[in-house]
Amino acid sequence: MGRSTERFPSKADVIARTPDVAVREMLVHLEQAGIDTPFDRFDRQKPHCAFGLEGTCCKNCHMGPCRVTPKKPRGVCGADANLIAARNILRWTAAGVASHGARGREVMLALRGAADGSLDLPILGPEKVRATAKAFGIDDADKTVEELAGEIAMILLDDLCRTLPGPHRTLEAMAPPERLAVWRQLDILPVGAYHEVFEALHRTGTGTDGDWENVARQVLRCGLAFAWSSVVGSAIAMDCLYGLPKRGRIETNLGAITEGTVNIAVHGHSPVLVAAIVKAARREDLIAEARAAGAETIRLYGICCSGHSALAKFGDITPLANAMGAELVLGTGALDLWVADVQDVFPSIMDVAACFHTRVVTTSDSTRLPGAEHIAFDHHHTNLAEADGLAERIVRRGIETFGERQSGQVQIPQARMAAEVGFSVENVLATFGGGQVLHEHLRSGRIRGIVNLVGCNNPKVVYEESVVRVAEELMAHDVLVLTNGCAAFALLKMGFCLPDALVGAGAGLAGVLAPLGLPPVWHMGECLDNARASALFRAVSMAAEEPLRHLPLAFSSPEWSNEKGVGAALGFRLLGVNSYHCIAPPVSGSEELSRFFFEGTQEILGAVMVVDPDPIALAARIVADMDARRGALGWEPAGAPSEARLSVLRPQSGGRHHHHHEEEQGHEKT
Numbered sequence: 126m127g128r129s130t131e132r133f134p135s136k137a138d139v140i141a142r143t144p145d146v147a148v149r150e151m152l153v154h155l156e157q158a159g160i161d162t163p164f165d166r167f168d169r170q171k172p173h174c175a176f177g178l179e180g181t182c183c184k185n186c187h188m189g190p191c192r193v194t195p196k197k198p199r200g201v202c203g204a205d206a207n208l209i210a211a212r213n214i215l216r217w218t219a220a221g222v223a224s225h226g227a228r229g230r231e232v233m234l235a236l237r238g239a240a241d242g243s244l245d246l247p248i249l250g251p252e253k254v255r256a257t258a259k260a261f262g263i264d265d266a267d268k269t270v271e272e273l274a275g276e277i278a279m280i281l282l283d284d285l286c287r288t289l290p291g292p293h294r295t296l297e298a299m300a301p302p303e304r305l306a307v308w309r310q311l312d313i314l315p316v317g318a319y320h321e322v323f324e325a326l327h328r329t330g331t332g333t334d335g336d337w338e339n340v341a342r343q344v345l346r347c348g349l350a351f352a353w354s355s356v357v358g359s360a361i362a363m364d365c366l367y368g369l370p371k372r373g374r375i376e377t378n379l380g381a382i383t384e385g386t387v388n389i390a391v392h393g394h395s396p397v398l399v400a401a402i403v404k405a406a407r408r409e410d411l412i413a414e415a416r417a418a419g420a421e422t423i424r425l426y427g428i429c430c431s432g433h434s435a436l437a438k439f440g441d442i443t444p445l446a447n448a449m450g451a452e453l454v455l456g457t458g459a460l461d462l463w464v465a466d467v468q469d470v471f472p473s474i475m476d477v478a479a480c481f482h483t484r485v486v487t488t489s490d491s492t493r494l495p496g497a498e499h500i501a502f503d504h505h506h507t508n509l510a511e512a513d514g515l516a517e518r519i520v521r522r523g524i525e526t527f528g529e530r531q532s533g534q535v536q537i538p539q540a541r542m543a544a545e546v547g548f549s550v551e552n553v554l555a556t557f558g559g560g561q562v563l564h565e566h567l568r569s570g571r572i573r574g575i576v577n578l579v580g581c582n583n584p585k586v587v588y589e590e591s592v593v594r595v596a597e598e599l600m601a602h603d604v605l606v607l608t609n610g611c612a613a614f615a616l617l618k619m620g621f622c623l624p625d626a627l628v629g630a631g632a633g634l635a636g637v638l639a640p641l642g643l644p645p646v647w648h649m650g651e652c653l654d655n656a657r658a659s660a661l662f663r664a665v666s667m668a669a670e671e672p673l674r675h676l677p678l679a680f681s682s683p684e685w686s687n688e689k690g691v692g693a694a695l696g697f698r699l700l701g702v703n704s705y706h707c708i709a710p711p712v713s714g715s716e717e718l719s720r721f722f723f724e725g726t727q728e729i730l731g732a733v734m735v736v737d738p739d740p741i742a743l744a745a746r747i748v749a750d751m752d753a754r755r756g757a758l759g760w761e762p763a764g765a766p767s768e769a770r771l772s773v774l775r776p777q778s779g780g781r782h783h784h785h786h787e788e789e790q791g792h793e794k795t
Contacts, residue, residue, distance in 0.1 A: 179714030219325035221692035229359025240275030287317030348695030380541030393466030401516035430651035447611035462523035580682025591683035598744030603631035610652030629771030674701025674731030
């Protein structure tokens with residue numbers, strides 16, 4: 126043991142098979158320039174450590190690291206493979222709670238500041254404030270929206286950081302009663318997100334919890350804290366402060382970059398400063414400064430979830446790539462300023478930015494990058510009120526940098542695609558005329574089921590291929606697809622989020638969606654917007670008068686790669702919804718924990734984890750499991766699948782889009 130024999134794809138495989146021709150072009154372009162990408166660095170990490178892949182390496186104390194094998198079945202402290210793997214996955218889950226919770230806290234603080242007047246921010250979601258207040262049992266016609274928003278912010282913050290035992294009010298108000306009873310019986314209801322992370326680190330320390338099953342129970346508590354504080358709580362705060370998503374049509378992919386404009390990318394997850402940057406970029410005085418510098422105007426581009434979030438709320442932003450593709454965007458040489466906030470911002474972006482004279486600005490004390498300029502909220506968030514001033518400084522940096530763009534080093538691929546965005550539970554139910562209508566389409570078999578298809582990318586599978594293949598198989602089988610976050614970029618770029626993509630859908634799904642002008646894949650925003658998918662699932666459950674575990678619903682993150690991915694899958698499985706993946710979690714070194722993770726949760730939660738590296742086979746398993754649930758309900762069988770597949774019907778054309786680019790002008794390897 127120790128060195129993996131598993132065969133992961135190479136960069137050459139990605140170039141040959143990735144569904145996006147713009148990705149292919151930029152990988153070749155950067156290779157010719159001698160510039161590394163994540164795919165080069167992944168190749169150099171091979172072969173991977175098998176202990177790490179199996180979850181049987183323990184580094185939690187300095188007596189090790191300990192690596193258990195059949196010949197060395199216990200670490201120095203006596204921990205076996207079951208306990209070590211359970212401790213490791215618990216720490217992963219706790220880290221995911223902290224990741225989403227930390228940036229959620231920022232918007233909760235901003236909501237409180239907007240409510241009490243300490244921040245000059247309008248509350249743009251009054252309808253969400255009223256609906257949330259009603260759910261929390263605090264609605265009062267005599268209270269202003271601001272007063273209710275302030276109370277909501279404090280409830281969300283209390284659920285996030287509670288230490289005194291008490292009810293988790295977000296969970297108690299929003300979760301299905303049937304699930305609350307299950308979680309209470311299992312004794313996995315969280316005290317608060319902060320406490321469960323604190324407890325997870327405590328009980329995985331040296332000589333503390335030695336019972337792997339008890340450690341696994343804490344994984345479930347962290348899963349609930351992740352789902353209901355870090356995700357749902359954060360999403361509530363965002364919708365109250367910035368309003369619900371707005372439907373619209375946009376353009377995406379690298380071909381949507383314009384060369385004659387001040388081009389600013391926002392990259393990360395936190396919406397507070399990004400919202401201020403959107404406002405600043407619209408200011409006539411700053412646009413006039415950009416024109417005086419020789420630019421046509423100021424344009425904003427979205428990388429990772431900052432782009433999705435601003436796009437759904439405000440428009441005026443062009444989504445380009447997920448975290449794995451960020452360096453390819455930088456490689457176009459067309460970005461003047463790169464604004465990095467929090468999470469999924471690889472340190473390596475600094476190397477590529479330096480090659481193309483793109484200035485990088487960081488905006489959070491938790492995400493500094495060596496060599497970047499820091500224009501940020503402070504550690505204590507005492508300067509949230511300065512957001513507009515910080516945003517003005519940032520946009521001016523972009524204008525100043527416009528003149529530094531390297532002549533002859535801009536290469537923008539031609540690939541571009543229109544997409545429809547901005548789906549929410551509220552506008553979906555309004556379009557259908559209520560949850561009962563959507564339920565009837567499911568019961569009749571016109572819609573076979575609904576899948577939330579999400580997740581960050583992982584070079585252990587070919588970049589974006591699994592997401593695209595799963596989506597096209599599902600829609601061909603009359604499965605409606607919801608998407609958000611990193612996975613959504615692939616589906617936006619490949620045309621799945623347009624009504625004319627129904628040519629690759631089954632007859633039943635197309636018959637339902639075409640008259641409404643809806644695409645087969647609904648873009649619901651950023652990764653926090655898993656909360657929208659779970660809320661839509663709950664709306665269907667209420668209309669059907671059936672618990673979620675009985676319904677043809679599923680969660681899939683084919684290419685998941687980080688700690689938040691564990692929490693996202695757990696959040697849905699805790700609701701009774703199966704999760705489906707092309708990459709396995711690092712638990713295979715423990716037979717007991719593997720059994721618990723994959724099948725054992727069926728008995729206690731009504732849901733399992735399914736892993737198949739073949740995306741088409743994975744989609745087939747989703748369809749089969751949906752049909753089994755439909756059969757158990759006595760619902761009408763769904764129709765035969767379409768023979769058409771969207772990627773075959775609409776192959777992307779290649780082609781280079783050169784802007785005075787000279788191939789012989791390479792860069793030294795950075």
